[in-house]
Amino acid sequence: MKVLILTVLTLCVLGGLLAIVLYFVAQKFKVEEDPRIDDVEKMLPGANCGGCGFAGCRAMAEALVKQDDISSLYCPVGGADVMKSAAAYLGKAAPEKAPEVATVRCGGNCDKRPRTNSFDGAKSCAVASSLYVGETACAYGCLGYGDCVEVCQFGAISVNPATGLAEVDPDKCTACGACVKACPKGLIELRKKWPKNRAVYVACRSKDKGAVVMKACKAGCIGCGKCEKVCAFGAITIENNLAFIDSQKCKLCRKCVNECPTGAIKLIGMEPLPKESKTPAAKAPAAETTAAKTPAAESKPKTNE
Amino acid sequence: MKTFPIGGIHPSDNKQWSRAKAIEVLDLPDVVTIPLAQHIGAPAAVKVAKGDKVLTGQLIGESSGFMSANIHSPISGTVTAVDMAVNGQGLRQMMVTIKREGDEWVDTIDRTDTLLRECTLGPKEIIAKIKEAGVVGMGGATFPTHVKLSIPDGCKADILIINGVECEPYLTSDYRTMLERGEQMLVGVEILMKAVGVERAVVGVENNKPDAIAHLRELVAKGGYKGIEIMPLKVRYPQGGEKQLIAAVTGRQVPPPPALPIHVGAVVCNASTTVAVYEAVQKNKPLIERVVTITGKQIKDTHNFLTRMGTPVETLIERAGGLPEGDVKVLNGGPMMGRAMVNLASPVTKGCSGVTVISGDEATRGEASACIKCAKCVAACPMGLEPYLISKISRKKLWDAAEQHNVTDCIECGCCSFSCPANIPLLDYIRLGKQTVMGIIRARAAKK
Numbered sequence: 001m002k003v004l005i006l007t008v009l010t011l012c013v014l015g016g017l018l019a020i021v022l023y024f025v026a027q028k029f030k031v032e033e034d035p036r037i038d039d040v041e042k043m044l045p046g047a048n049c050g051g052c053g054f055a056g057c058r059a060m061a062e063a064l065v066k067q068d069d070i071s072s073l074y075c076p077v078g079g080a081d082v083m084k085s086a087a088a089y090l091g092k093a094a095p096e097k098a099p100e101v102a103t104v105r106c107g108g109n110c111d112k113r114p115r116t117n118s119f120d121g122a123k124s125c126a127v128a129s130s131l132y133v134g135e136t137a138c139a140y141g142c143l144g145y146g147d148c149v150e151v152c153q154f155g156a157i158s159v160n161p162a163t164g165l166a167e168v169d170p171d172k173c174t175a176c177g178a179c180v181k182a183c184p185k186g187l188i189e190l191r192k193k194w195p196k197n198r199a200v201y202v203a204c205r206s207k208d209k210g211a212v213v214m215k216a217c218k219a220g221c222i223g224c225g226k227c228e229k230v231c232a233f234g235a236i237t238i239e240n241n242l243a244f245i246d247s248q249k250c251k252l253c254r255k256c257v258n259e260c261p262t263g264a265i266k267l268i269g270m271e272p273l274p275k276e277s278k279t280p281a282a283k284a285p286a287a288e289t290t291a292a293k294t295p296a297a298e299s300k301p302k303t304n305e
Numbered sequence: 306m307k308t309f310p311i312g313g314i315h316p317s318d319n320k321q322w323s324r325a326k327a328i329e330v331l332d333l334p335d336v337v338t339i340p341l342a343q344h345i346g347a348p349a350a351v352k353v354a355k356g357d358k359v360l361t362g363q364l365i366g367e368s369s370g371f372m373s374a375n376i377h378s379p380i381s382g383t384v385t386a387v388d389m390a391v392n393g394q395g396l397r398q399m400m401v402t403i404k405r406e407g408d409e410w411v412d413t414i415d416r417t418d419t420l421l422r423e424c425t426l427g428p429k430e431i432i433a434k435i436k437e438a439g440v441v442g443m444g445g446a447t448f449p450t451h452v453k454l455s456i457p458d459g460c461k462a463d464i465l466i467i468n469g470v471e472c473e474p475y476l477t478s479d480y481r482t483m484l485e486r487g488e489q490m491l492v493g494v495e496i497l498m499k500a501v502g503v504e505r506a507v508v509g510v511e512n513n514k515p516d517a518i519a520h521l522r523e524l525v526a527k528g529g530y531k532g533i534e535i536m537p538l539k540v541r542y543p544q545g546g547e548k549q550l551i552a553a554v555t556g557r558q559v560p561p562p563p564a565l566p567i568h569v570g571a572v573v574c575n576a577s578t579t580v581a582v583y584e585a586v587q588k589n590k591p592l593i594e595r596v597v598t599i600t601g602k603q604i605k606d607t608h609n610f611l612t613r614m615g616t617p618v619e620t621l622i623e624r625a626g627g628l629p630e631g632d633v634k635v636l637n638g639g640p641m642m643g644r645a646m647v648n649l650a651s652p653v654t655k656g657c658s659g660v661t662v663i664s665g666d667e668a669t670r671g672e673a674s675a676c677i678k679c680a681k682c683v684a685a686c687p688m689g690l691e692p693y694l695i696s697k698i699s700r701k702k703l704w705d706a707a708e709q710h711n712v713t714d715c716i717e718c719g720c721c722s723f724s725c726p727a728n729i730p731l732l733d734y735i736r737l738g739k740q741t742v743m744g745i746i747r748a749r750a751a752k753k
Contacts, residue, residue: 130736
């Protein structure tokens with residue numbers, strides 16, 4: 001009995017002494033932290049996706065609190081609402097940024113882009129693209145093994161088995177940019193998000209010359225330049241045999257969609273313009289269109305290796 | 306009998322299809338396409354333009370850096386294009402296309418068959434001639450030979466090892482070369498010994514080629530070649546790997562990169578490359594042709610062709626009786642290290658020792674299942690790595706961890722994938738990890 005009491009007493013005294021030591025140590029090494037960081041962190045979505053460029057929401061909250069000018073910081077997941085409330089809480093000017101959506105720029109589905117071989121290695125786009133051209137003859141197109149699907153934390157991207165292409169669900173996409181980094185072919189771009197998920201974009205990244213593109217894929221951009229000529233807003237540029245529509249300049253007029261001979265320009269969420277009517281609203285002065293035209297870059301494709 | 310100390314596997318060698326076929330000269334191709342990158346390192350700088358007339362053996366691409374090699378025209382004719390063309394992997398790279406007109410050689414090249422044994426040149430001159438001729442390692446790695454022979458300051462070679470192992474299944478080009486061009490090879494060995502300043506050379510040959518061993522031994526005895534030993538080695542893949550061969554022959558272990566074989570006093574050169582060295586030094590002949598095995602279980606008429614570089618692979622396949630019915634896998638190289646081809650119009654290059662055709666059924670891998678940690682891959686890895694682990698961390702993109710586990714030491718021999726009972730594509734991910742980590746290391750070095 002005596003031993004028991006002695007043991008309990010010793011432990012109690014030891015515990016008390018250590019608690020005192022710990023108290024002073026904690027005082028001495030106390031880290032002063034702005035309590036606002038915790039509050040701002042609670043406002044952020046907590047997805048820890050890294051879409052803002054920081055290693056998680058906590059780091060973003062710290063940056064928001066510490067930086068005086070937060071115009072360069074933006075949480076793509078929370079969007080304008082979250083940024084506004086965080087900025088209001090901190091008494092800073094809220095950064096403005098139009099919402100964006102990830103867009104897969106390849107339209108070479110199974111019908112348009114026939115398979116020439118079958119890949120039996122590890123089902124990964126990064127592995128396949130480091131080995132060879134892929135299961136089709138196009139060196140630029142979607143491989144369809146879903147490296148982008150694997151990195152998406154929001155379930156917004158999936159590979160459609162019918163087309164063999166990655167497809168984005170615009171309602172779920174937060175434009176965090178994880179898929180953009182994961183795609184070894186650089187096919188995914190963050191583009192301006194229109195209401196009702198409307199979009200017009202060139203669904204091709206092939207820098208090959210027209211004949212080479214057509215051989216590999218019937219839906220590819222051949223760099224003919226018809227879309228560039230018809231665009232009244234100077235939104236379309238042709239470089240390395242490839243058209244690109246700047247989503248900031250594009251007004252969704254849809255004229256380019258009808259011009260494209262291969263159907264490489266995709267139109268989402270809208271009815272196409274009637275085919276015949278070439279005159280309506282074509283007020284674009286000719287001078288403007290030619291001025292916006294960039295000289296077609298020397299066709300000097302790069303090696304892929 | 307000697308062999309390397311750790312790892313290794315025993316795939317069936319399947320050399321029976323083509324081993325008895327004597328080297329046959331393939332008809333000259335009408336059109337050749339010559340890639341300007343047929344070696345590791347910087348691509349050669351093009352020296353010709355469209356419309357130029359070239360002779361056989363004329364320089365068309367000049368070495369463009371320390372790690373680079375010259376490229377010569379394999380035929381005479383007119384340059385019809387210097388443009389991007391699709392290679393065997395379906396990717397585009399710079400190539401020179403030449404349309405053949407006759408076969409007119411550069412007149413400094415000695416085309417006679419007489420064996421020239423005497424070589425009065427010094428080491429520097431020998432290396433210069435090898436560089437001029439654009440000789441690169443013909444076993445597949447295509448490392449420029451002149452770089453290998455230029456021994457860095459502070460190092461000294463004491464042994465030259467000739468790689469006549471040919472451990473890759475199916476392929477028989479080195480074997481036929483040793484049998485039919487053994488004398489040229491031995492003179493080449495003497496030249497290489499002089500170039501690197503060693504007294505001793507060992508020709509390592511696996512003992513599944515007893516006739517080649519006997520033949521070379523007879524030639525050594527008859528010709529009075531001093532310091533050259535023909536060493537039979539126990540059959541084991543990947544004995545033809547440079548580090549494995551050094552370990553097998555000398556028992557020395559090459560430290561991890563950036564150490565090179567020369568740091569343990571060894572210089573290794575492939576058997577076919579040694580013949581190319583002989584031709585470059587004694588006959589002024591650049592590397593414009595090589596022996597290519599065309600083989601496979603279903604190939605009707607397997608061959609060992611002496612082929613000019615730039616000949617389309619499909620020409621070889623046609624001469625061998627064409628592709629069999631159904632799905633096939635065509636490999637540039639053998640089944641272990643070879644690369645699958647998607648474009649058969651692509652050319653034979655300096656590193657192409659064979660074309661292997663495998664039926665679709667044989668080539669299809671089984672469905673991958675979960676790793677059961679049986680460690681067969683660890684036992685098989687000749688570099689002493691842990692393939693199951695490196696593969697997994699590469700797959701999870703943990704590049705720092707991959708570097709710590711020495712992913713860059715991997716020689717991509719494929720023993721791990723071969724031995725995996727769960728059919729996990731281990732090497733696919735390891736190779737990706739190796740490429741990425743190498744990129745990170747290079748970027749880090751560039752920053753400093």
